[in-house]
Amino acid sequence: MDTPTVDSTRIAQAVEVLKRGGLVAVPTETVYGLAADATNEAAVRAIFAAKGRPADHPVIVHVADANAIDDWARDVPESARALAAAFWPGPLTLVLKRSPRALDVVTGGQDTVGLRCPAHPWAQALLQAFGGALAAPSANRFGRLSPTTAEHVRADLGEKPAGAVDLILDGGACPVGIESTIVDLSGAQPTLLRPGSVTRMALEQALGTPVADPDADAPRASGTLERHYAPRTPLEVVPVDRLGSRLAALFHLRVAVLAPAAVLQALRAQPAVEIPASEDPVAYARELYADLHQLDQAAADRIVVSAPPTGGEWAAVHDRLRRAQAGSRARH
Ligand code: TXA
Ligand code: MG
16 A cells, blocks of 8 residues: 655645645545644634534544643643553544633533544644644545545545535545544543544553443544444445345345455355455455445445454454444435
């Protein structure tokens, strides 16, 4: 997988756009973000308008390095320093008590702020050249699949004058492919709000303490709504040992299947569309949204996904598949 070398002319254009309150789609190692100057209220509002996202949802503030933590957060616990030291720059978002710099439009009016220092060379170059922090949710319309290529952003949000984004930076396909792990450190104990490629076990090792699951009073994370990450085509996840019989029952439909190559080969009847799934959790996650986009564009009546293995490294993939299934059901 290639990441094109950073184009400093494009970065300079993007900085101009951000300085005048515009929106830039920027590749990060997880997914593409829709970025605006985090200190410009009107610019952050424009993100919500472009996405069609409810205004009370918080957005993540992206920073160039861990020194920015104290600009954006207060009463920062040692656990936050430990996780930043272990995983930044990288696919981890820390939820901390907000400082006065964090605007209500960024925090969704909550007392906390989500901070992430991305590792992707294009995101890093943009943050360095801009010299400030960037508010950025994933660069997709609300409820749709997250984009992992510039083409996904072009197809979903579009570039001005016809589309919603002032400038789309093309930094290639995102190497992680699913959204960052979100851990809340604003309460009595660390809480995992969204699983990601930084696993619970990795967090617990770095912290030396257990990481809890959110309870009912946990802060809202729109990524935790069940109706998220939805393809348009109805999607179901089927245990691998029942895949053959399920496909036989759906024989009258045009079905698009995501399953390991060996499983696809062993099927009696060939599905209309098939994509071989990786058996490695890192590669599976990297390809997941591109695969789902492709399956969704296959004009199938149904998407059937062979359930991946269980285990901690697969937790984030299971989480996204479960939401894709719930979201596609809610749509139909
Ligand atoms: O990997 C990622 O996190 C990507 C890239 C662009 O950085 N961003 C991303 O943003 O996935 P978004 O907005 O699509 O999802 C971020 C999640 C949302 O569910 C939001 O509610 C949650 O983070 N969030 C942000 N600030 C929060 C806060 N203060 N408390 C709780 N959740 C927060
Ligand atoms: Mg999102």
